[in-house]
Amino acid sequence: MNLEIYCAIVNEGLGNKVLKILKEQGVNGATIFKGKGTVHDKISTFFALDDVRKEIVISGCDEETGDKAFLEVCNRLKLDKPKRGICFSITLEAIIGSNFYDSSRKINVKEEDNMENKLIVVIVERGNGEAVVDAALKAGATGATIVNARGSGIHETQKVFNIEIEPEKEIVLLLVESENTDTITDEIRKELRIDEPGRGIIFILDVHKTFGLYKGE
Template sequence: MTVTKQTIYTHGQLLLSIVERHTGERLVAATKRAGAHGGTIILGRGTAESSLLESLGIGDSEKDVVLTLATDEQTGPIMAALRSSEMREKHIRGVAMLIDVTDILRHVRSDEADSVSSAERRSPMKTQDDHVLITFIVNRGYADDAMLAARKAGAKGGTVLNARGTGSEEDVKFFGISLVPEKEILLILVEAAQSDAILQAVRKVPCLAEPGSGIAFCTAVEDFITLGTKANDQR
């Protein structure tokens, strides 16, 4: 008997974790025990001032950036696991944040599709205005200039990822960006009230003022914790 599949969209969360290099695997293992299905690890580097290293664990050093996609039901147990005292014993230091994902593409059997409620497919976005994640996608070599301008506008630090462009000619026409394959992604977690000033400051950087030099966007952060501190048990 042939079983047909149906594509549906459901609501969920993206857990973005930035931890010290070589500890990403341990973090993925902890989230899997809490119900996650896995994660993706990207190599990055921190740009925060050394005075913040003790409190945030994001210094000017190599990092593991872990992306974990989870359903709304899974995020509670996962965040509880990250806040537990067991995480401190594993010597995993860094930050972890939840980002709202309105659409997760899922392939299910046709006879299972009806069991996915409309609320699960289109859950309302939660309100959390304390922090936002600013993402800059710029041509290789520009991330440090962007971070310098952002820090002058109030940002404390960020994480740089090496990437490559995959845009088509149609994407270039729509976004106005150039097809330079080598890219850098700069992630900066800030208080929501700071985001406009930081975006405006980076926009004025000479190397980023040219058409096609990059794009930027903000994403609301659902939850925010620091890893490796006693404060985790108090939240």
């Protein structure tokens, strides 16, 4: 059995509709996050997002069920049209802590070569997300989604009136062509000084499949 994590990024207000479609198709669990989409005005984007509020729906399930369900999401919400959103999946080795899947099951992890797209995930202090987007656009990225979060770590606390608090974080999601990944990542590292302690973290994931991917002219 192959497990995938599926992500749908849609306009605000459509997250619950995505959940309803997924449930109809046999996907029994999903989570909605709030985010903001940004895109360079002059460049068509893989995400097909502009500067509007977004909802990110994430679910983990088996590949057969997930592919069918998210294709249905894309068809019903017309995600192949510009500025509607996007769905993509990433192969998982396991799902732990889910009521729907036994983590002791044997999982077949497929080796995929020549992935066309990568997902760059950048976690920075709140307020720096736009700087990440600016750096990415400068290096050739075409769009991004910013999600608010909280983080804690050895270098991640600040003192206010001598009391340590966990700062707010922003997560920036960038879906990019594989060949542009290094250029975009290097620019973000340089502009945000990511290599300095406490400045943030970047990780890169292979995107297994995309659904409803709009490529404008």
